[in-house]
Amino acid sequence: MSAVIEIEGLRKTFHTLRQGRRVAVDGFDMLVEAGQVHGFLGPNGSGKTTTLRALLGLVSADGGRMSVLGSPAPEKLARVAGRVGAIVESPQFFGNFTGHRTLRLLALAGGVPTGRVDEVLEQVGLRDRGHDRVKGYSLGMRQRLAVASALLKDPELLILDEPANGLDPGGIREMRDLMRSLADAGVTVLVSSHILAEIQLICDHVTIISRGRRVAAGRVEEVLAGYDQHEWQVRVAEPARAAELLAAAGLSVTDHDGLLVVAGAEEPELISRTLGEQGVWVRELTPIRPDLESVFLELTGTAPHPTLPRQVGEAALPGEGPDAPMIDLDVTADREVSA
Numbered sequence: 251m252s253a254v255i256e257i258e259g260l261r262k263t264f265h266t267l268r269q270g271r272r273v274a275v276d277g278f279d280m281l282v283e284a285g286q287v288h289g290f291l292g293p294n295g296s297g298k299t300t301t302l303r304a305l306l307g308l309v310s311a312d313g314g315r316m317s318v319l320g321s322p323a324p325e326k327l328a329r330v331a332g333r334v335g336a337i338v339e340s341p342q343f344f345g346n347f348t349g350h351r352t353l354r355l356l357a358l359a360g361g362v363p364t365g366r367v368d369e370v371l372e373q374v375g376l377r378d379r380g381h382d383r384v385k386g387y388s389l390g391m392r393q394r395l396a397v398a399s400a401l402l403k404d405p406e407l408l409i410l411d412e413p414a415n416g417l418d419p420g421g422i423r424e425m426r427d428l429m430r431s432l433a434d435a436g437v438t439v440l441v442s443s444h445i446l447a448e449i450q451l452i453c454d455h456v457t458i459i460s461r462g463r464r465v466a467a468g469r470v471e472e473v474l475a476g477y478d479q480h481e482w483q484v485r486v487a488e489p490a491r492a493a494e495l496l497a498a499a500g501l502s503v504t505d506h507d508g509l510l511v512v513a514g515a516e517e518p519e520l521i522s523r524t525l526g527e528q529g530v531w532v533r534e535l536t537p538i539r540p541d542l543e544s545v546f547l548e549l550t551g552t553a554p555h556p557t558l559p560r561q562v563g564e565a566a567l568p569g570e571g572p573d574a575p576m577i578d579l580d581v582t583a584d585r586e587v588s589a
């Protein structure tokens with residue numbers, strides 16, 4: 251498979267007036283190959299957005315090597331820009347424009363045939379609402395409109411920073427279905443998130459970042475398998491006796507009010523045979539598989555938690571309106587003084 255995004259040894263330190271020097275990305279590596287739906291996971295402040303911004307030339311890196319679709323990034327990104335769609339800084343939409351008009355203007359500005367507008371509206375599931383004003387859109391619809399804008403040029407690679415952030419479960423499901431359908435259509439997707447269950451559902455590959463460094467990468471199942479403790483949930487009529495028998499067989503057992511958690515058995519037969527031979531019959535024997543959430547917690551030392559919604563903005567005239575940009579640069583207090 252060919253590399254679509256390659257990052258090696260990326261470094262970025264911010265210097266702010268208030269907080270001084272802050273290392274955001276510290277020798278970070280990432281490889282995204284063609285056809286992957288690749289999750290970019292990390293706790294708040296771990297460096298995800300900075301990495302994506304550096305890749306796209308929105309902030310200058312201090313060191314490292316990056317390429318997108320084989321072109322050195324960000325220096326030669328222009329060569330492949332027509333093949334890449336990215337939503338890293340949230341587009342601000344005019345509420346009085348319809349979704350269709352918004353996309354039409356973006357298509358005209360980007361030299362994209364306007365016939366594409368109906369196609370992308372269809373692709374993101376907004377066809378029936380395309381002629382409604384954006385101010386009547388739900389947050390999820392605005393997120394989808396943002397994705398539609400990134401799809402106008404029919405990109406091979408789509409980069410989305412926290413697309414599900416702030417969405418309700420219905421909106422998250424819609425976003426998930428959308429990403430799946432894009433992947434089915436052959437688009438390589440890189441999606442940053444800390445909604446781990448979502449990443450586990452949509453992504454086939456994952457890179458986990460903590461404190462600016464990569465702490466795990468690979469196929470989701472492989473990353474999870476590395477953390478499989480071979481644990482089983484066992485229900486029996488005589489838990490105390492069963493616990494003794496299993497411990498005598500060299501397994502580690504904890505009793506949770508009569509429900510046993512047994513670790514160390516690679517195969518379930520070891521448990522059922524150990525107990526069955528002594529006349530203790532197993533009523534339930536279920537594997538406990540690690541999920542991305544527990545692996546994330548172990549790797550990053552940080553429990554995942556929902557953050558404040560970072561949203562596609564409310565309609566506003568340039569320079570006014572309530573919306574914070576999707577990326578909070580904290581420019582009022584902590585202006586970056588050197589890159």
Ligand SMILES: Nc1ncnc2c1ncn2[C@@H]1O[C@H](COP(=O)(O)OP(=O)(O)OP(=O)(O)O)[C@@H](O)[C@H]1O
Nearest residue numbers: 264266274292293294295296297298299300579586
């Ligand atoms: N423009 C900036 N000026 C100063 N510090 C910054 C700037 N941008 C990011 N940082 C700092 O760099 C670190 C990494 O931030 P970054 O936004 O990349 O993390 P993140 O993983 O995207 O977090 P989140 O999930 O909260 O968006 C944080 O400590 C952040 O405060």
